[in-house]
Amino acid sequence: MREFVLTPTPGSAPKIDYKGELNDEQYAVVENGDGPCLVLAGAGSGKTRTVTYRVAWLLEHGVPPDRILLLTFTNKAAREMLTRVEALLKTFPQGLWTGTFHSISNRLLRMYGDRTPFGRDFSILDEEDANDLMKLCIKERKIAVTGERFPSASVVRSVGSYAINARLSIAEVLQSRHPAIEIWQDDIVAVLSAYGTAKVQQKAMDFDDLLVKLLELLKSDDDLRQKLGNKFAYVLVDEFQDTNVIQAELVDLLSGVNRNLLVVGDDAQSIYSFRAAEIKNILDFPKHYEGAQVFRLVVNYRSTPEILAVANAVIKNNTEQFSKDLQAVVPSGDKPLMVPASDERQEAQYVMQQILQLMDEDVKLGKIAVLFRAAFHSQALEFELMRNNIPYEYRGGLKFFERAHVKDAIAHLRILRNVKDGMAWMRALQIQPGMGLATANKTANFAGVSEDAQSAIASYPALGAKAAQGWRNTVEILGAMLVAGSPAHTLRAFSASDSYKKYLEAEYPNARERIEDLEQFALFAEQYDKLGDFLDAVTLTGDFGVRLEDPEQTGRRTEQNEDKLILSTIHQAKGLEWDNVFIIHLAEGAFPHSRAYAEANGLAEERRLFYVAATRARQRLYFTYPVTTGFENIEIRQPSQFLDEIPRELIEEVRLRTSMPAWSAYSSASRVPAYRKQHNPYDDEPTIVLDASGEPTNPKQMPASFLRNIEDL
Numbered sequence: 001m002r003e004f005v006l007t008p009t010p011g012s013a014p015k016i017d018y019k020g021e022l023n024d025e026q027y028a029v030v031e032n033g034d035g036p037c038l039v040l041a042g043a044g045s046g047k048t049r050t051v052t053y054r055v056a057w058l059l060e061h062g063v064p065p066d067r068i069l070l071l072t073f074t075n076k077a078a079r080e081m082l083t084r085v086e087a088l089l090k091t092f093p094q095g096l097w098t099g100t101f102h103s104i105s106n107r108l109l110r111m112y113g114d115r116t117p118f119g120r121d122f123s124i125l126d127e128e129d130a131n132d133l134m135k136l137c138i139k140e141r142k143i144a145v146t147g148e149r150f151p152s153a154s155v156v157r158s159v160g161s162y163a164i165n166a167r168l169s170i171a172e173v174l175q176s177r178h179p180a181i182e183i184w185q186d187d188i189v190a191v192l193s194a195y196g197t198a199k200v201q202q203k204a205m206d207f208d209d210l211l212v213k214l215l216e217l218l219k220s221d222d223d224l225r226q227k228l229g230n231k232f233a234y235v236l237v238d239e240f241q242d243t244n245v246i247q248a249e250l251v252d253l254l255s256g257v258n259r260n261l262l263v264v265g266d267d268a269q270s271i272y273s274f275r276a277a278e279i280k281n282i283l284d285f286p287k288h289y290e291g292a293q294v295f296r297l298v299v300n301y302r303s304t305p306e307i308l309a310v311a312n313a314v315i316k317n318n319t320e321q322f323s324k325d326l327q328a329v330v331p332s333g334d335k336p337l338m339v340p341a342s343d344e345r346q347e348a349q350y351v352m353q354q355i356l357q358l359m360d361e362d363v364k365l366g367k368i369a370v371l372f373r374a375a376f377h378s379q380a381l382e383f384e385l386m387r388n389n390i391p392y393e394y395r396g397g398l399k400f401f402e403r404a405h406v407k408d409a410i411a412h413l414r415i416l417r418n419v420k421d422g423m424a425w426m427r428a429l430q431i432q433p434g435m436g437l438a439t440a441n442k443t444a445n446f447a448g449v450s451e452d453a454q455s456a457i458a459s460y461p462a463l464g465a466k467a468a469q470g471w472r473n474t475v476e477i478l479g480a481m482l483v484a485g486s487p488a489h490t491l492r493a494f495s496a497s498d499s500y501k502k503y504l505e506a507e508y509p510n511a512r513e514r515i516e517d518l519e520q521f522a523l524f525a526e527q528y529d530k531l532g533d534f535l536d537a538v539t540l541t542g543d544f545g546v547r548l549e550d551p552e553q554t555g556r557r558t559e560q561n562e563d564k565l566i567l568s569t570i571h572q573a574k575g576l577e578w579d580n581v582f583i584i585h586l587a588e589g590a591f592p593h594s595r596a597y598a599e600a601n602g603l604a605e606e607r608r609l610f611y612v613a614a615t616r617a618r619q620r621l622y623f624t625y626p627v628t629t630g631f632e633n634i635e636i637r638q639p640s641q642f643l644d645e646i647p648r649e650l651i652e653e654v655r656l657r658t659s660m661p662a663w664s665a666y667s668s669a670s671r672v673p674a675y676r677k678q679h680n681p682y683d684d685e686p687t688i689v690l691d692a693s694g695e696p697t698n699p700k701q702m703p704a705s706f707l708r709n710i711e712d713l
Helices: 024-031 047-060 075-089 101-115 127-141 153-166 170-177 179-202 207-220 222-231 245-254 305-315 344-360 375-387 404-417 422-430 437-447 453-457 465-482 487-496 498-507 511-525 531-541 551-560 602-614 704-712
Strands: 037-041 068-072 097-100 234-237 261-265 293-297 337-341 368-372 392-395 565-569 578-583 617-626
Touching: 024 047, 024 293, 037 047, 047 068, 047 075, 047 234, 047 261, 068 075, 068 101, 075 097, 097 101, 101 207, 101 222, 101 245, 127 153, 127 179, 153 170, 153 179, 153 207, 153 245, 153 498, 170 179, 179 498, 207 222, 207 245, 222 245, 234 245, 245 261, 305 602, 305 617, 337 344, 344 368, 344 375, 344 578, 344 617, 368 375, 375 392, 375 511, 375 565, 404 422, 404 453, 404 465, 404 487, 404 511, 404 531, 422 437, 422 465, 437 465, 453 465, 465 487, 465 498, 487 498, 487 511, 487 531, 498 511, 578 602
Parallel strands: 037 261, 037 293, 068 097, 068 234, 234 261, 337 617, 368 565, 368 578, 392 565, 578 617
Antiparallel strands: none
């Protein structure tokens, strides 16, 4: 006998108990969300739940699915909301318009694109395609290069994209974001114009075009604007604080007839101005939409009261914002810890040892996250984690030693150590103009015949004019590195070289961050006197090497934890949560970033970034910062002003004190350590800085002058 299961229709499905399944704040939004509505959804307040129940409410009250438009910022968010609506209704909401801004724009342009020069069957350029087309436009421009390197296709596209999404001129973007390439302004404008023309000729759009061309169409075609405005009876927008001016205008036009617009977001979590997100879209919503209702979701289901108290206290210092205090419903827990460390190495050791302790308490690594303001802040910790065989996943970019500019630096160091290292020569040469694969290989073979780097850079291979300039640049860099001295000074000579800085500025939109990475690498190198020791440490501790260690300890850790610790920039952590969160490098100049003080509203956004980081934690929250940076040249750091904004009764301060191991542990002559004595400004006596296994972290002595200065504190 066959069975056939009938799928219930929305009308026959059991009614949802909205009042019983939602809190009062959420229910108010779901029941009264007609007209223009702003929902200020605090961190962990059930934002997604509220939006999906609102969609279910509309469907249960007779609104056809194809008259509802739900806009999100990620495909994952769109899928999650659609899945939740289906679970609530016990049937799939066929016809519901849901997706990212770009996917919805694409869908509408496929329907009405015949009203544009691109037609309906336009192609969509991915990042690689768009860069390739831009390269052709640059080549066709035949730009005369007389020593300065013209910006790469990705940099030119970045300039153009930001100008479009922020509604700024190319001149304004270059002045504020890329001053090093302002000299190319006229050529950049011309290349971007040629790029736009080429896209029309090829009937191909990039991601920016999907939004811009739909907006242009809606503004120029009154009939279509009225038609779509009538079609979408209800428009809902997730993460409204992250919209740029183009997205906000699209939302306004698509909801322009029925005016049932519900936007959900949190101004306190607006942290993407570098992507042209405009916080005024959410702050000015009540002014822009007369009579708009404003709802607040402040009941937090994620964090302990102690964590929320800290987050609330700091964010209150922002003046231009909607006031709201998150209220916890989870049980009380430990106060967040504030942990000053003597330097980055001790900070990394503390975090590492706390992670080991959590692991011993059977906490899975996947429930622990270490967050940081900038990618290079993780370098010292990554090194400690690799040395101690703690697996981790890096979010927000590549792991430190996998980054291209770090590999560039290492390649140049390898040449100094071993002039016959052909692969190092290939990498070093190919960053220079005129050095393609074949020319670089020929030049590497020529240089590798020499006995040492000094001899190699004194020779003159037979090259064409452009490649010869590339060789001279390489010689200039290696020559400066040869006379620099210590590994740290050698690295700084590399990153300070004019040709390499110009290469970064022309090749990468985030050149400044890459230069900061290299300085952090140099700080790390200050622990080493010999280039060979430094290269061995970097190579053997990285993922391409294996550290010799206690197999019993290694086995214990990997058996208990097959998942990975999370290392993430705060920007990448938004929307996520973990039981245990460490926020590291909370020192002035690092977090908030020094640039924030020079940028309009920069400090307010940094404070929002701190708020986002703190509210990722469910149970335990740790704030750490190094009191000093550097080994040879010591710089004393003040704690982040955000830490100063926390009332002291809301946190617990931790003093780091490292005990001296029993001398019997080092009785073997082969294990007698050369201790590095260091003074911890939070202790009364000098301490020995050791790693988790009890080994000394650094054989180099602190300068006596520094010890005297630190004692004066």
